[in-house]
Amino acid sequence: PPERKRFYQNVSISQGEGGFEINLDHRKLKTPQAKLFTVPSEALAIAVATEWDSQKDTIKFYTMHLTTLCNTALDNPTQRNKVQLICAAVKFLETDTICYRVEEPPALAELQKNEWDPIVAWAENRYNVAIGSSTSITGPNIPASTKDTFISHLASYNMWALQGIEYVITQLKSLILSMGLIDRHITVEKAVLLSRLEEEYQIQRWGSVEWAHDYDLCELRARAAAGTLFVHLCSESSTVKHKLLQD
Amino acid sequence: MAALGSPLRTLRGLLRELRHASARAGRPYRDTPAYQHVMAAFRAHRVTSEKLCRAQQELHFQAATYLCLLRSVREHLALHREYHGKGERSPREVAGLVGFRLPQQPGGKG
Numbered sequence: 001p002p003e004r005k006r007f008y009q010n011v012s013i014s015q016g017e018g019g020f021e022i023n024l025d026h027r028k029l030k031t032p033q034a035k036l037f038t039v040p041s042e043a044l045a046i047a048v049a050t051e052w053d054s055q056k057d058t059i060k061f062y063t064m065h066l067t068t069l070c071n072t073a074l075d076n077p078t079q080r081n082k083v084q085l086i087c088a089a090v091k092f093l094e095t096d097t098i099c100y101r102v103e104e105p106p107a108l109a110e111l112q113k114n115e116w117d118p119i120v121a122w123a124e125n126r127y128n129v130a131i132g133s134s135t136s137i138t139g140p141n142i143p144a145s146t147k148d149t150f151i152s153h154l155a156s157y158n159m160w161a162l163q164g165i166e167y168v169i170t171q172l173k174s175l176i177l178s179m180g181l182i183d184r185h186i187t188v189e190k191a192v193l194l195s196r197l198e199e200e201y202q203i204q205r206w207g208s209v210e211w212a213h214d215y216d217l218c219e220l221r222a223r224a225a226a227g228t229l230f231v232h233l234c235s236e237s238s239t240v241k242h243k244l245l246q247d
Numbered sequence: 248m249a250a251l252g253s254p255l256r257t258l259r260g261l262l263r264e265l266r267h268a269s270a271r272a273g274r275p276y277r278d279t280p281a282y283q284h285v286m287a288a289f290r291a292h293r294v295t296s297e298k299l300c301r302a303q304q305e306l307h308f309q310a311a312t313y314l315c316l317l318r319s320v321r322e323h324l325a326l327h328r329e330y331h332g333k334g335e336r337s338p339r340e341v342a343g344l345v346g347f348r349l350p351q352q353p354g355g356k357g
Contacts, residue, residue, distance in 0.1 A: 012280075013280065042284075043284060046280045046281050046284050047281065047313065049280060049281075050265075050268060050279065050280070050281040053268070053269075053274075053279070054268040060324065063320045063323065063324055065316070065320070066316075184248055184249055184304070184305065184308045185248070185249060186249050187249045187250070187251065187308075187311060187312075187315070188311075188312055188315045188316075189315060190249070211326055211329065211330050212330075214322070214326055215323065215326045215327070215330070218319045218320075218322045218323035218326060219319075219323050221315055221316075221319035222315075222316055222319035222320045222323055225312050225313070225315040225316035225319060226316050228312050229309065229312045229313055229316060232305075232308075232309055232312070233309075
């Protein structure tokens with residue numbers, strides 16, 4: 001289907017009863033399920049407005065990651081509650097990218113050890129849990145107490161922030177890398193690099209279809225950055241007081 | 248805290264990206280809410296000196312993350328245009344891709 005043309009001149013934000021709204025000329029932005037698009041954070045609204053104002057001739061929704069995240073938070077299309085979201089997030093630990101190690105080739109095994117061990121150690125220290133790593137096909141054996149700790153920790157986030165956290169985890173395929181980002185221990189660029197360690201290794205060995213590599217890299221960076229920013233903007237104490245985030 | 252480098256460099260990078268974004272909208276970037284918000288935040292927290300307190304570090308991380316988002320989206324879009332947006336190539340372009348030139352046939356195919 002052809003892309004939708006930019007149909008508005010001006011983008012502005014305004015404050016309504018429910019939170020901050022986005023105006024496209026005189027029209028108020030709505031979600032895919034036709035709800036009023038309202039966000040709890042002014043900074044988030046500004047960033048969303050910037051996405052809409054950056055569109056030139058056609059609206060490229062696939063570049064508007066913050067808008068998409070807000071729509072998901074507002075519409076909750078998968079109809080998951082807080083508990084289900086948390087369980088989905090923590091379940092990823094069982095197949096966490098940085099816990100799954102290869103034995104062959106030795107160079108890759110070494111690279112994984114050097115790059116991933118410090119992050120696992122950081123998480124174990126920060127959360128006072130045992131995680132470890134494994135070369136077994138079934139992956140690492142995560143103790144129940146470790147899962148409980150993460151479940152507890154994630155429960156401290158509101159529903160909006162949780163949508164963001166779960167999004168980052170599915171993009172990076174790693175709970176630990178995502179927590180590294182949320183806790184500001186690593187940058188987005190580093191988290192993405194660590195998430196794609198095996199790809200980067202293969203590319204260095206075998207070369208790449210350059211543009212395809214950069215294309216995937218940019219897209220993952222954009223999504224991880226959007227998710228992280230979304231979580232932080234929805235968790236700031238100034239934002240948390242907002243009605244939209246009371247769950 | 249993540250290794251973020253110089254806050255001033257992050258700010259410059261972020262402003263550059265906002266300039267790019269506004270260029271697409273055809274409006275001076277200093278008028279945009281995003282520019283004003285970023286400048287106000289950096290001024291309020293004085294996030295330009297080398298040693299930063301926790302709140303300043305959090306703001307710096309946020310700015311660096313937003314910079315990453317804007318830059319990655321722009322680069323992704325550019326790659327998308329370059330490699331996905333061109334539509335069908337002409338027979339001449341296709342031939343050129345594999346190193347051939349189409350024969351000249353002044354009288355048509357015959």
